[in-house]
Amino acid sequence: MSNRRYDPKNPRPGWNPGPMNTILDAIDHQPLWGGITTAWRRPYSRNLAGVEVAFLGIPWDGTPLWRTGQRFMPRAIREASMSHVAKVPFIFSGELKMVDYGDALFHPGNLWDYLDQTEQIAAEILAAGTSIFACGGDHSIPLPVVRAYGKAFGKGLSLIHFDAHSDAYAEILPYPTGGTWVNELTEEGWVDGQRSVTLGVRTDTVELGRADIFHQLDSDAIIERGPAWAAERVLEIVGDNLVYITFDPDFLDASQAPAVHTPEPLGPDMHFTNKLFKHLTGKGLKVIGFDINELTPQYEPPAGLTAMNICTVSNWCLRLLMDGRKSAGLTLDHVGAADG
Numbered sequence: 001m002s003n004r005r006y007d008p009k010n011p012r013p014g015w016n017p018g019p020m021n022t023i024l025d026a027i028d029h030q031p032l033w034g035g036i037t038t039a040w041r042r043p044y045s046r047n048l049a050g051v052e053v054a055f056l057g058i059p060w061d062g063t064p065l066w067r068t069g070q071r072f073m074p075r076a077i078r079e080a081s082m083s084h085v086a087k088v089p090f091i092f093s094g095e096l097k098m099v100d101y102g103d104a105l106f107h108p109g110n111l112w113d114y115l116d117q118t119e120q121i122a123a124e125i126l127a128a129g130t131s132i133f134a135c136g137g138d139h140s141i142p143l144p145v146v147r148a149y150g151k152a153f154g155k156g157l158s159l160i161h162f163d164a165h166s167d168a169y170a171e172i173l174p175y176p177t178g179g180t181w182v183n184e185l186t187e188e189g190w191v192d193g194q195r196s197v198t199l200g201v202r203t204d205t206v207e208l209g210r211a212d213i214f215h216q217l218d219s220d221a222i223i224e225r226g227p228a229w230a231a232e233r234v235l236e237i238v239g240d241n242l243v244y245i246t247f248d249p250d251f252l253d254a255s256q257a258p259a260v261h262t263p264e265p266l267g268p269d270m271h272f273t274n275k276l277f278k279h280l281t282g283k284g285l286k287v288i289g290f291d292i293n294e295l296t297p298q299y300e301p302p303a304g305l306t307a308m309n310i311c312t313v314s315n316w317c318l319r320l321l322m323d324g325r326k327s328a329g330l331t332l333d334h335v336g337a338a339d340g
């Protein structure tokens with residue numbers, strides 16, 4: 001018998017410590033409520049050798065038309081993700097190798113510098129054969145990230161866009177914002193609007209946004225017909241094209257996502273959303289990247305409800321990305337031993 005009162009590698013005689021060691025290694029032998037916060041406690045690293053997905057923070061909030069504060073989203077998601085590590089066993093087992101790549105750096109008040117610098121860092125990641133889990137920032141972040149994807153993978157990507165808004169408001173907004181990226185990415189050809197879909201729209205009755213660029217499955221339709229129906233429609237629309245997912249948490253009902261740029265009532269709840277993602281999983285979707293955006297942590301209720309729900313959605317997206325890389329036949333250019 002050891003003199004130690006508690007050996008974390010063998011806390012009970014006769015108990016197989018194997019899986020426990022794997023978990024302790026994965027969380028760096030520190031409690032998830034302690035230590036340093038990184039996204040899903042992945043190594044904080046710019047070494048992409050053997051890495052399949054890089055979490056990239058994009059702390060930009062220069063274009064909102066309502067609430068600002070999205071620059072604090074990457075840090076808030078890192079913190080919230082600590083309680084989600086155990087919910088993604090394929091991450092901590094190393095089946096999907098992920099690092100926290102840190103954040104893009106740009107002048108906080110310069111739209112053009114932000115777009116250039118972010119596209120450049122996204123391109124660096126993709127050049128290593130690594131996929132991007134982008135964390136905004138306001139909803140302009142698909143502009144630089146999907147441009148980099150388009151340049152790496154070719155034009156005509158499919159987008160699966162979760163949002164209460166069409167984000168196709170270029171006719172009333174004369175410069176790139178979180179409300180115009182749908183217009184810009186389709187006009188530039190990186191995205192094929194006819195093979196892309198927006199789910200959850202419920203604010204365009206005044207017809208300020210273009211409803212004819214992406215297919216639209218509005219909030220009432222998906223709630224009335226159900227998550228299985230919505231998933232079927234999404235699968236039909238994107239088919240076997242390469243897919244990028246962008247999740248604006250105002251897709252969720254405001255009661256489930258209050259701390260966002262523009263909270264909206266009458267949206268799907270997390271139970272619906274969870275089922276929808278379940279129906280999208282295992283269907284051969286060629287998901288090669290995704291982003292989350294628009295969290296404004298200052299408006300969170302004390303329990304961090306919005307970030308918690310965004311992390312739950314991110315877990316599904318990570319699963320879709322792991323499967324999607326296989327479906328799309330993506331391999332790493334650089335093969336080596338990853339840290340975690």
Ligand SMILES: [Mn+2]
Nearest residue numbers: 139163167248
């Ligand atoms: Mn949006």
